[in-house]
Structure formats: C-alpha cells, structure tokens
Amino acid sequence: MITDPAGQVELSVVVPAYNEEQRLAPTLEAIRGHLGDSCSWELIVVDDGSADETVRVAREAAAVDPRIHVVVSESNRGKGHALRLGVLASYGRRVLITDADLATPIEELDHLAKAMTEGETAAAIGSRAHPEANIEVHQSRLREVLGRMGNRLIRAVAVPGIRDTQCGFKLFDGDKARAAFADARLDGWGIDVEILQFFRRKGWAVSEVPVRWAHQEGSKVGAADYGKVLWELARLKARAIRRADLVLGALYLLSSVLLYKNLWGDLGRSYLSDSMQDQNQWEWFFAVTADNVAHLRDPLFTTVQNFPDGVNLMGNTPMLGLSVPLAPVTLAFGPTLTWALVLTLGMSATAYAWYWLFARRVTENRWAAGLGGALAAFAPPVISHGTAHPNFCVLFMIPLIIDRALRLCEGRNVRRDGVILGLFTTYQIFLGEEVLLLASLGMALFALSYALARRDTARAAIRPLATGLGYALGVCLVLVAYPLYRQFAGAQSYHSVLHGDDAGNSPLALIEFSGRSLFGDEATADKLALNRTEQNAFYGWPLVALACALVIRLWRRPLVKALAFTGAAAAVLSLGQKIRIPYTGVVLPGPWKLLAHRPLFESVIEGRVAIICAPVLGALIALAAGRLALARTRATRVAGFAAIALALLPIVPTSYPTHARPEIPEFISAGLWKKYVRPGESLVPVPLPDPGSAEALHWQSATGLGFSVPGGYFNGPWGPDRIGIYGASPRWTSNLFNDIRSGKPLPDIGADWQNQARADLAYWRAGVLVLEPQPQAPQLYEAVTRLVGREGTKVGGVWIWDVSRVR
Template sequence: MAEVLDRPTTHTGRTRRQRLTTRLRSARTDTVVALGYLALAVTVLSGQWRHPGSGYLIKSGQDQTMWEWFFAVTAHSVAHLENPLGTNLQNFPDGVNMMANTAMFGVGVPLTPVTLLFGPTVTFVLVLTLGLSGTAFAWYRLFSRELVESKPAAAVGGLFCGFAPAMISHANAHPNFVALALLPVIAQLIIRVARRERARLRDVFGLGLLVAAQIALGEEPLLIFALAFGLFALVYHLPSPRAGLHAVRTALRTLVPAALITMALTVIPLWWQFFGPQSYRSIDHGPMGNDLKALFQFPSESLGGLLLHGQNVAINPTEENAYFGWPLLLLVAVTVAFLWRDRVVRAAAAVIAVFTLLSLGSTLVIGKDDTGIELPWHRLESVPLLNTVLESRLTMAAIPAIAAILAVATQRAANRWRDAPVDWRPLGWFAALTLALLPLTPTILPVVQRPATPAFFTDGTVRQYVSGGSVVIAPPPTPPDARALRWQADSGFEFPLAGGYFVGPTGTDRKGHYGPDNRPTATLLIKAQQTGTVPVITTADQQQALDDLRYWRADVVVLPPTDKADVLRATVDQLLGISARQVDGVWLWDVRGLA
C-alpha cells in the first residue's frame, strides 16, 4: 500500500472535460456516502430526535443534563457578552472553570443561535448526530484520497470509524468523543505536507487553525490521536528510515509554525484551564482500564449484544470503549497475517496492539477479577497529561487502525474480483467482513421521558425570591442527581445554584474531582434522602446550616418534587426553625432574613 499512499495527486494526460467528469462522479459518490452515514446516525438517535423536549438518553446517567447545561450556559454567555471560560451559575459562589470541563466551545459557540431558538437538547442531539456521521465521512474521505482507490472500500473504513462500538457508547452522553471529524482532516493535511518540498503558508495556517479548533472540541481525543498517529508513522517508515527522516524534516517546516499559530490562538483558554479560577492539576479517576473480556464481547447497543451480550464488564454504559467482538478481532488477526508485507497493515497492527494493551490499565483484569499481573500502563499513569486520560479510552486509537486494515483488504478483494471474476476468495472476504460487522450493527439508543421542569422555575416565580444570592435545592445538585441544572437553564439562568455537576479542585493539592466539596448541611440532607429517615437535629446542626447558607449566599431553599420529599421537608424545617411554604408546585424556605 505504500504505492497507494505515495500515489501522485495530479491528473496528467486527461482533458479538462475528463477531469470534470471524474470530479462530478466522485462528488456524487461522496454525497451518497455522506447521506448514508447521516441516515444511520439519525436512526441511532431517532428516539431523542422524536422527543427533543422531553426525551432523555437513559444510559447517559446525568451526563446529558451536564452537557445540555454546558451548551446552554455557553449560549447565555455569548448572548450576554460574558466570559464563557468560567461561570458561577453553578457551584456558587466558587464557580466552575468551563475550560477545565470540556465545554466544547468549538460547537457550543457557533451553535448559540440553535441553542437560544430550540433549546440545549436540540444542540446536544445535533452535535451527536453530526458527530457520528461527520466522523465517518471524514475518515472515508481520508481513506479514499490517501489509502485506497475503491470508494466502497473507503466507505467500509469510514463506516467503522463513525459507528464503532465505542462511538455508539459515547453517543449516549459524550459529544466530545463523538465529534472527531477534524482528526482525519488533520492527518490528511500532515500526510500531504510531508510530501512537499516547500512549506505553504496556506497549509501552515490551515493546520494551526485545525488543531486549535480540535482543542476547542476535545483535548483528550486529540492527545490519543497524536500518540497513535506518531506510532503509525514510526512503524510505517521503519523499512525506509531515510525516507522517514526526510518526511519528518519536510513536515516540520509546516508543523513548527503551525504549532506557534495554535499556541497563539489557544494561549488564553489554556492558561485559564490550567491556572485560572477553579483550575486543577490532575484528576484521580481510579482504575479505569478495559477488562480483557471487553475486547471480545459484543456491545450492549448492537444486534450481537441483544443476543449474546455476555458478562457486563464495562466501566459504565457510556464507556464501552472496546467491545469489538471476537469475529472482528479474528478477521483482523487473519487479515494482518495475510497482508503483513503491506506497510500500512503493519503500522495499523502496531497501533492496535500497543493501544489495546495500554487500555487494559495497570493490572490485567479478566471478568472483573484482578489477576495482579502488572501491565505497561502502570509506568505511564503518572505521566503528566496521560494521568488525566481514562485508559480504557485508548482503544479508540485502534478504531481507525482497524478501519484502515478493513479498507485495504476490501480494496485487494475488489481488485482480485475485477481481474478474476471466477475466483471465490473475494467472495470469502466479503462474507467474512459481513459476518464480523453485522453483530456490531448499532441499535437505536434507548430514551425515556423526563419529568417537566417545575413551574416555579419556568414561569418567573423564582425571581421573586432571589435578590442577588443563590438558590439552594434540598439537597443541592451533585453528579448522581444534577436535574437542577436543567431547571436553572429552563428558567433562563435567573439565579445561581449551590452545588452542581462539574469537575473542580479539592484540597490544598488542587486535585480534580467530580462535583462540589459538599458542605455539612448538604451531606446531612443527602443522607436523610438516602435513608428515608429524619435525623436528630442538634443546635450545632442548626448553626452549621446557617453557616452553610451564608457560605452559599442563599436567598431561598427549594424542595421540588423528589424522592423522600416529606423527610427532606421535615429535616429542613428543623434545621432552619421555620416551616416551608408551598409555592407554584415546590416547597420553599425564604432565608434572606436568616442568611
């Protein structure tokens, strides 16, 4: 395949009319492929599209609420000409560092009109839909221009890149790991500048802008891509190191000035992320490696998963980052053996092997049983930047590598079929490819109907009880229950919230963690709701409640319809020494005179 990667991009010996006809035919094929990807993405997310106002992707946990809030608060900041990099609308009064929370300004800012007109849920599902289809098409375009001549072969590769099990899993909740279309565009530009003897100003600015834009979409996918692309290039050029060094020197003429442009465009946001208010140094997420069984099983949201799901070994439903299924892994292994002389296949195989091994974490886990066998990630997990990566996500680097192998093999089979129509071996490949990919066909992501926002927040009543302070929900929102973020957004951000769902610093070492440092009163209310028992309230508890209300600068405490509401109401009554009033569907305590 080296000949394919190095094939000339000029069209010699053809008339202008022939070139135009070829381009039109190619554009028509590209359009059909793009529409096919888009149709599949809409189908996968059709449950949410049918109910954009009330639907909720149930497997997202509270992440959909969090992302909708990110998009909503970004639009609010843009519309009010406020700094979008930070906000105190949740976790009041400390606030939230939005750059340190992957707020995806790369889509949140340009889609501000969509968010303001149709709401953040539409923005959320639109980003997911275009993310799946756009990522698939961008890889298809790279494969068809730089790897294979057959558009159907490239389409197979693009299909897997856009709709691999990890992509469908993240489509439940994580648009930053779904909207990956810029990565293959960056790869294609680097490949092309490595061929040129002179750096072009257009390429320098283009690459600088593309990387800056990807930083605004998601830094973790960019880091994983950069490491995988570097490994691919290294292994690809091992047989011809001189050519590899020449390609590196040539590319650096563009890469270095492009990096300076990227730094100039992102220096302020990145400074804010790492050194601004509510920034943190690292985040301790604990062991997050793939279980070995996750490599061979079928994903839950697939045809194969409906019939043979196997043991549930995923971190959670949104992190099924492997789940390639044993038929596909077997097919890839056999294909690599047959096409080992192909440099692209060898390089792709290296990426698959290395990143899959790293994704298993520090120790080997099989069926949720830790074997204690130490793995390479043990020595890498404390490396700066890598220490913020969920190691199970490293298998996402294997997705385009597998896709490249499938595209190359499909091209070979198509060529053989064209040259020898009676040869049965191409039919064997197409049958094996179908059997490997069919079980991974994604199903429609499940959606439930969420309760309507209490009228207290949507009809303006809340404004009567807020005088520059915060609203304290009983109990304040946390990562396990972040519904209040939606209520705040539905009110038009009429008030700041105590607590929330975000990543922020804790302690003197400024390590990142999910959610606020719970005040004692918040902890007491959470425990009361969990146990269903009104605790014994002491004078110290009452004093602590007043101290916490002053810390939150609370104007009103609100108890919306929720589980164990009677227990919570009785607890707050005793803590504050005043009785709740029912207003517009919620119970509330006006604490402006107390706090």
C-alpha cells in the same frame, strides 16, 4: 541531451494551435531544427477548430517530414481539449507540450530534460515565476500585475507550492502524461492545473525549472484567462463530487438519524436512557455558552453553576468550537435541539471525514473507503460515548489533522501545511482536548511503527515533519495560550482528575459485544465496563479475528504493519495499570503505568485508549474491501465480502433508548422563584445538584438561566492541592442532604447542625431552598425544617423555605 533507445519514440512534442496560420510554420521549423536527428521524435500539431489556414500549414509541414502528425478537432473547444487529443495520440517515452508561439524557446527543453533526469521526477515544468527565470520581453505593466495576482490566487486555491502553473512549456513522463490527460475533464486553460493536481494525487514528483520567456504579440492568453481558470476549476470541483460521495454522505446521515430517532421523536421530553446525568450537563453547557455569547460575557467562566465559586469552562468540555457557532440555534430553539444536532450531524460528519481520509490514503475504491469510514465512526466504543460524551464521538477534525500531518511528511509546502495543522489543532482543542491527546498518541504509535517498516521514508520525512510541526506549534500556542492559562491557572482550575487504578478495560471487553450492538447483551457488557457511557472496546471476537487474518494476509505492506502495531499497542495500553487475566487471580502490571502519572495523561480514563483501534480497524477493512473489489474471481469476492459482513454484522449499533424526562416544577417553569431570589443570591435545590442527580441544571437551561445554583455537575478543584473532582467541593449541609437521599437515617439535628447550615447558606448566598417531590422527600423536608427552624411552604408544586432574610 535525450538519448535514443532503439525502436522507441523517445520524445513526443505536442503543439496546440488555434488560428496560428502566421506563426505555426516558423515554430515547427524551429522545433525540427533543434531536435534534428538527436533522438527518435514525433511532433503532433493539434488544430483546435481554427478559422484560418492553420490546418493547411500543419499538413504542408507534415508532407515534408513524416515525423510531423496533424490532429484536427471538429470545432474550437479550447486548449485543454487540444492538449488532451495530442497527448493521447502520442507514443513518446517523454512528452513535451509547448505553445505555438514558442514564447519559451525550444532550446529550454534541454534544461527540463536535465532536471527530470537528475531529479528523478515525473515532470519538469517551465516557470516564469522562478527567481532565476529570464523574462526577455515583458507584457504591459497592467497585464503583468493582473497575471501575477491571478497566478498567486490559482496557487493558493489549487496547486500550492508551484510558482507558475500556466506556463505552456512542460515536459512529462509519457505514460504518466497519458494517464493524467486521459483522466482530465477540462477543455480550457484550467487543464494545466488539473494535470498538476493529478500528479500530486498520485504522488508523482514535479520539478519547477526556470526558463527564458518572451511575450509574443498576438498571444491568445490574457489576464482575464486566469479568472477563467479559477471558474473551470470550481466547476471541476463541483463535478468531482461523485455519486459515491453523495450516497455515502446520505447513508451516514441516515444512520445517525436512526440512532437518535427516539430522541428526535420528542425533543421536548425525550432523555437518552444511558446518558445518566450527562444530557442535563451538556444541554447546560450549550445554554450557558449561548447566554455568554448573547450578553458578550466571558465564555471561559460562569457562576450560574457552583455559585458563588463558579465553573472554569475551559477546564471542562463545553465544546466551544461548536457551542459558540451554534449559539443562535440554542437561543432560538433551545439547548436540546443543539444537543441533538451536535450528536446527529457530528457522528455523520465524522464518518464522512474518515471516509475521505481512507479514500485519499488507503484505497482508491470509494465504497471500500466508505465501509471503513462507517466502522471508524460507528464503532462500539464511539456508540457508547454517543449517549453522553459528544467530545468522544464528534471527531471529524481528527482525520483532517492526520491528513495534514501526512502532508508535512511529504514536504511539498511545509510552511502552509504547518500553519493549517496549527489551525486545525487549535480548533480541535475547543472540541475536546482528551480526544486530541489520544489521537496524538495513536499518531505517534503509527509513526514509530511505520518508520521501522520504511526507514527510507522516515528519514526523508523527518526534516519537513519537524519543521512543519514547529510552524503548527507556533500558530497553536499563540491562539490557545490565554485559554490554556485560564484552564490551568485561572479561577476554579485544577491539576488532574484521578480515576483510580481500575479504569482500564478487561481483556474480555476487547472481544465481547457492547450493550448497544445488534448481538450484544447489556448484562454482560455492564459487568465489563465502568458504566454504559464507558464501554470503550467491545469490538467483538469476529471482527478481531478478521483483523488478525487480514494482518497476516497483508503483512508485507508497511501500512498494514503500522496499523497492526498501532491497534495492538492501543489495545494493550487500554488495559490499564493492572491487567487482570480473566478466569484467574493473576494480575500483571500494565504498560499504562508508565504514562498514568505523567502530565495530561493522569486525567485520562485509560480504557478510552481502545478508541484508537476504531480507525485502525476501519483502515484495515477499507484496504481489504478495496483489494477484494479487484479480485480476479467472483468466488474470491463473494467469500471475502461475506467474511467482512459476518464480522461487522454483530456490532451494528441499535437505536438509543430514551425515557421521558421529569417535568420541571411550576415554581421554576412559571418563574415563581423570582419573588424569592434577589440579585446576587442563589436558588438552592434540596439536595444540591451533583454528578449523580443534576436535574436542577435542566431547570436552568430550559428556563433561560435566570438563577444560579450552588453545587452542580462539572470538573472542579478540591482541597489545598486542587485535585480535580466531579462536582462541587462538599460542605456539611450538602453532605447531609446527599446522605438522606441515599437512604441513610436522619441524624439528630441540633444547634451544631443549625449553625453549620447557617454558615453554608451564607456561603451559597441562598435566597430560597427548593424541595421537589422525590423518594426521600419526607426525610429531606424534616431535615430542612429542623435546620432552618420553621416549616416549609408549598408553592408551585414544591416545598420552599425563604431564607434570604434569615441569613
């Protein structure tokens, strides 16, 4: 039983009452009789605007026992409003709420109190749905069925893991109950769920206790009230979208639009200058996916490029998770609009997702979380990829995956969270596998470091996490087994893409500014990166210095320790297999060497590992800004936010530059090619498209993919070992064209070259050779003329050689 510390109200009992004239007096007497003098208690009756003599009955009881108090609402506003009035008027160390009909007998209080004490929980709620509950008097069969269905629906959408949210018999820690009810907004039946959601957000444990329960005639609760609960919760959810959420979402979208304003300014002709050939490639990915969807063709393979061998789309990154649902947009408005939408909306959605995670897990200050979300999504390495690799800047699923993994550690609903994590992971695989691998690496580093900082938490999380990951893996494997089989063992599959030993970052790249940062310099950044789409660090020395200062200042927090270890480890790993000490000839072995030749990791550009630092820095900034907002003195706040501003200002991204893309030759745009390319044949651009020049892919994607081309820009196999390379396996004739384009002299083309050309044209099933105007056009024209033995014909702005019948 509850003990009574001197001078303190040990228990407050809150009874909401509406038109309970007949039942209230026996209920109050039963409660008084059970509590007796066992502890210091108070009993608060809240009249919810009754139309009968409920207030009179309550006041008569209060006149007999001064421990009974009466609170009167001016009008009938609902059970939630009554409970809020009563709980906020209470003083008890614990607060019991119970219905006026005592459908759950007051004696069940002892079981709830015992559960709270033994389980060290913040609340114990009575449950009629618990397997050990005792239903002494049932409702009608129809009401029970409808009530059970309604309760299951509430559990599914609002409070997973709790069997009975609506039982009116609940015992709370008093202070926590008053905090929860002060925050509550619902006036009706949904307040039970709202309070439980508040406890869950705060991480306060709740135990569910089986109770005796008997249906009471004249009950105010009907089966339809479960529907009212759902309606109230939906309205609450809508009101919960705070102004900060809307403002930050709009700011993120505006930021993305400003980044891509030059692209949006003329979608028909604008080409992102730093994209190299990637914009052509991605537009082609979107176009071929939409075409496959429209014609119900295999979305994982195509021969439109690299004819006749084809392209393993699952072995590339067509972002099927977006290109498939956006297929109607692509078909209606063209792939360039899809490209612009994916980049613009994807980056803003990513910022919002990081903001949501930081607001949920790092700081309660939403503006601080918003600042951290902006840094995580618009950090320099992400901006670098924003011109060419949407799979590395459209990352909105990663925060959701992280949050679901953290929920598994909490162990509330392991099966449900595990299944959802499996679904999230599956979707991310169809957005970008390398990103998922890097995110998993970052999560593993964070989990290891946090476990070392909080061994007790780690021990408690091991079992639910392992179980949930099992569910996630099971769900994910079932859904992706066939696509992964096609990726790794299907047509045009490959084993790995090797990038050499120098794909890591220079240590200077971690502290310099990128070419697209406000304080950046393109010439300096270009020297430290593989290319402008791979400026994978460039956080700037002010931000790095501020991060170090924050880690030192907040070191006692386990979260900060884990973030510091994760960021530092990712930065070091990103330096690659060989770490070259700047301004010296010293070369040290890098820890990436341990992963470089492991499955999956062998295809990773190790410099990209530094992208993990972006959300780490975002979380640190969010935490610091949240603490500064609560600082006692204005001087501290001003100095702190000034330091953050000075650290972030240099890396504010500037708008992406664009240039006018080349016009599509009339021979292609007007469909003149159709006279020369029969079914089963290909159109052969001279030179063949490759990663260095893929304008022919734009010809295809902009004109409906009516013809196939050999060569192309994709990942595919090369040689007997099926090593992954960029582009098609080279052939004699394609190499000759590439050599001439690069400025090498025209060789002496005789019978051997002509025989090889005939073999290559037969392999490509060539219908027509097409030479568009370009710097080396005269030399290329001469080479083709010698190879096929006749002059070309000028048609639609290009030189062509009809070779369909020559083969």
